[in-house]
Amino acid sequence: MRRKWSGMALALGALVMSAAAHAAPPSAEMLSNACGGCHGVNGASAGPSMPSLAGQNKDFFIDAMKKFKSGERPGTVMSRLAKGYSDEQVVAMAEFFAHQKSSPAAQKSSIDRAKVAKGKSVYNSACKRCHLENGKDFEEDTPVVAGQWLKYLQIQMAEFQSGARKMSEKKTEKVKSLTAADWDAVAHFYASQKQ
Amino acid sequence: MTMERRNFLKLLGAGAAATASVGLSGYANAATSAGGKHKVVVIGGGYGGTIAAKYIRMMDASIEVTLIERNDHYVSCPFSNLYLGGILPDLSSLTIKYDKLAKNHGIKVVQAEVTGIDAENHSVTTSKGVFKYDRLVVSPGVEFRTDEIKGYDQEVMPHAWKAGPQTVLLRKQLEAMKPGGTVVLSIPLAPFRCPPGPYERTSMIAMYLKQHKPGSKIIVLDANPDIVSKKGLFLKGWKKHYEGIIDYRPAKKVTDVDNKNMSVLIEGIEEVKGDVINIIPPQKAGHIAHVAGLVGTDGKWCPVNPTTFESTLHKDIHVIGDSSIAGAMPKSGYSANSEAKVCAANIVALMNGRETTDMSGVNTCYSFLSEKEAVSVTGVYQVDKEKNAIVVVAGSFGVSPDLSELEAVYAQSWVKNILTEMSS
Numbered sequence: 001m002r003r004k005w006s007g008m009a010l011a012l013g014a015l016v017m018s019a020a021a022h023a024a025p026p027s028a029e030m031l032s033n034a035c036g037g038c039h040g041v042n043g044a045s046a047g048p049s050m051p052s053l054a055g056q057n058k059d060f061f062i063d064a065m066k067k068f069k070s071g072e073r074p075g076t077v078m079s080r081l082a083k084g085y086s087d088e089q090v091v092a093m094a095e096f097f098a099h100q101k102s103s104p105a106a107q108k109s110s111i112d113r114a115k116v117a118k119g120k121s122v123y124n125s126a127c128k129r130c131h132l133e134n135g136k137d138f139e140e141d142t143p144v145v146a147g148q149w150l151k152y153l154q155i156q157m158a159e160f161q162s163g164a165r166k167m168s169e170k171k172t173e174k175v176k177s178l179t180a181a182d183w184d185a186v187a188h189f190y191a192s193q194k195q
Numbered sequence: 196m197t198m199e200r201r202n203f204l205k206l207l208g209a210g211a212a213a214t215a216s217v218g219l220s221g222y223a224n225a226a227t228s229a230g231g232k233h234k235v236v237v238i239g240g241g242y243g244g245t246i247a248a249k250y251i252r253m254m255d256a257s258i259e260v261t262l263i264e265r266n267d268h269y270v271s272c273p274f275s276n277l278y279l280g281g282i283l284p285d286l287s288s289l290t291i292k293y294d295k296l297a298k299n300h301g302i303k304v305v306q307a308e309v310t311g312i313d314a315e316n317h318s319v320t321t322s323k324g325v326f327k328y329d330r331l332v333v334s335p336g337v338e339f340r341t342d343e344i345k346g347y348d349q350e351v352m353p354h355a356w357k358a359g360p361q362t363v364l365l366r367k368q369l370e371a372m373k374p375g376g377t378v379v380l381s382i383p384l385a386p387f388r389c390p391p392g393p394y395e396r397t398s399m400i401a402m403y404l405k406q407h408k409p410g411s412k413i414i415v416l417d418a419n420p421d422i423v424s425k426k427g428l429f430l431k432g433w434k435k436h437y438e439g440i441i442d443y444r445p446a447k448k449v450t451d452v453d454n455k456n457m458s459v460l461i462e463g464i465e466e467v468k469g470d471v472i473n474i475i476p477p478q479k480a481g482h483i484a485h486v487a488g489l490v491g492t493d494g495k496w497c498p499v500n501p502t503t504f505e506s507t508l509h510k511d512i513h514v515i516g517d518s519s520i521a522g523a524m525p526k527s528g529y530s531a532n533s534e535a536k537v538c539a540a541n542i543v544a545l546m547n548g549r550e551t552t553d554m555s556g557v558n559t560c561y562s563f564l565s566e567k568e569a570v571s572v573t574g575v576y577q578v579d580k581e582k583n584a585i586v587v588v589a590g591s592f593g594v595s596p597d598l599s600e601l602e603a604v605y606a607q608s609w610v611k612n613i614l615t616e617m618s619s
Contacts, residue, residue, distance in 0.1 A: 023550065024553065025552070026552055034575075037559065038559060040616065041616050045608070045612060050612055076601060077573045080590075080593045081575055085591075
């Protein structure tokens with residue numbers, strides 16, 4: 001018995017010594033865990049202005065990182081951090097977060113019921129063809145927005161309205177008649193949805 | 196201290212015998228002594244230790260993890276300057292406990308003082324007994340090199356560089372100061388915990404003085420030749436908000452204090468007086484890292500393998516956070532969080548006989564300039580195999596283009612997320 005364990009110890013010892021030289025490239029988990037300080041454990045955010053990444057559409061994630069990197073999407077820290085990852089690494093992180101279980105943000109008290117009702121009708125007339133299933137499902141590179149943090153949604157919607165964040169032609173056409181109150185109502189509607 | 200050392204030596208003797216009889220490595224010890232369960236002990240319940248303990252359990256629930264911390268709670272240093280400035284009413288939102296971490300992840304949390312580490316025998320001596328480990332994670336933060344400031348007394352001139360009672364003391368001193376008074380802030384030579392921290396503190400104290408103590412000023416005595424981090428942004432913020440309140444003086448190293456006269460000496464000669472004096476002393480790795488022989492030839496910090504954070508001086512002991520020499524990664528809360536995850540992943544890999552994974556780390560640090568404006572510094576980090584060191588990935592390192600209200604909003608969520616991650 002003792003001999004067996006000693007043999008194993010020697011084998012493991014050899015591994016330890018070679019660890020630095022022969023380590024594998026960063027795994028998807030290794031890359032993605034580093035995001036958790038801001039975006040929460042496995043991408044489930046606990047901060048109202050910080051988006052949850054858990055359960056996000058992979059293609060949207062990849063597109064967002066690409067746009068942060070190029071400067072097409074306005075960003076603060078993400079405009080810089082996105083530049084630290086290769087295209088392959090971004091895909092790995094996108095897949096990692098897409099596979100995480102999403103949970104709706106704990107924000108009941110900040111959601112206005114009247115706005116949710118108004119937001120639902122705005123959603124039905126302007127948003128539902130791309131943001132499927134009340135924002136729970138997605139099409140191509142649209143994000144999952146159901147159950148996302150209200151504050152984050154409001155910041156993004158303000159950037160769409162100001163023109164700082166560019167919209168696709170399709171989106172521009174769809175939202176052209178929306179008022180600021182309409183945008184805000186949709187934010188409340190999405191935030192109120194369970195994923 | 197004498198007692199601690201004696202116990203430690205006694206343990207060393209016992210350890211040598213045990214090692215000889217059992218075998219070569221910690222793995223043999225663990226497998227034979229604990230029915231095949233691997234044991235990890237983590238020292239320190241701050242930004243690094245909590246995350247290392249939690250992620251090891253998340254990645255492999257068969258590993259037994261014990262977290263040893265001297266206090267029953269932890270107060271975050273990041274954001275504690277906002278309490279000094281008056282943005283936060285108290286430190287409660289920056290205080291975490293360990294009960295949920297223990298309950299949710301099956302971590303054994305022990306409130307005890309660590310007195311010794313026996314690297315040969317793979318054990319940690321504490322005020323509550325001896326704990327055996329297969330791998331040990333040491334995350335003790337910083338210790339102050341108070342011997343380099345003659346006469347230093349933290350009860351008179353608080354450092355407030357470990358958040359908690361010291362922060363409260365400094366805040367009370369600021370509140371008690373008469374209008375038209377002078378605050379002196381002394382910054383040590385880099386490297387120290389939180390490179391932009393002293394300049395954020397300067398901003399926050401200046402904000403408090405501007406709002407509550409008309410005619411007062413803050414003299415900043417910086418041992419460094421210039422502002423260490425986010426220089427352009429701090430200078431811009433100071434000019435915008437605190438003209439005439441901040442008197443910044445580079446290359447002024449405080450060497451002596453006079454607690455009765457409330458004055459400091461620069462290089463033993465030039466005297467500066469203050470009504471409130473905040474001395475941030477020069478720093479080194481946490482006390483236990485020195486006791487355990489984990490400190491390198493510089494006598495201050497702990498050299499580690501950049502992939503696993505295993506000490507280059509003692510096998511099976513990993514050092515993360517402020518105490519470690521982590522190449523280009525700054526000594527910040529976010530770095531400690533990121534290093535802990537890298538260390539956890541590779542400890543789990545090693546314990547399962549798997550190949551280790553190259554590190555990928557992140558740092559994001561926010562600093563407040565006023566009630567509503569913050570700035571950040573960011574970086575993505577990886578190992579440069581030729582240099583065998585952690586370097587920053589080109590393009591990812593940088594500071595905010597300007598003071599930003601949006602970054603202040605994001606910063607609030609940063610602290611909420613990172614403290615939630617540490618405590619749940």
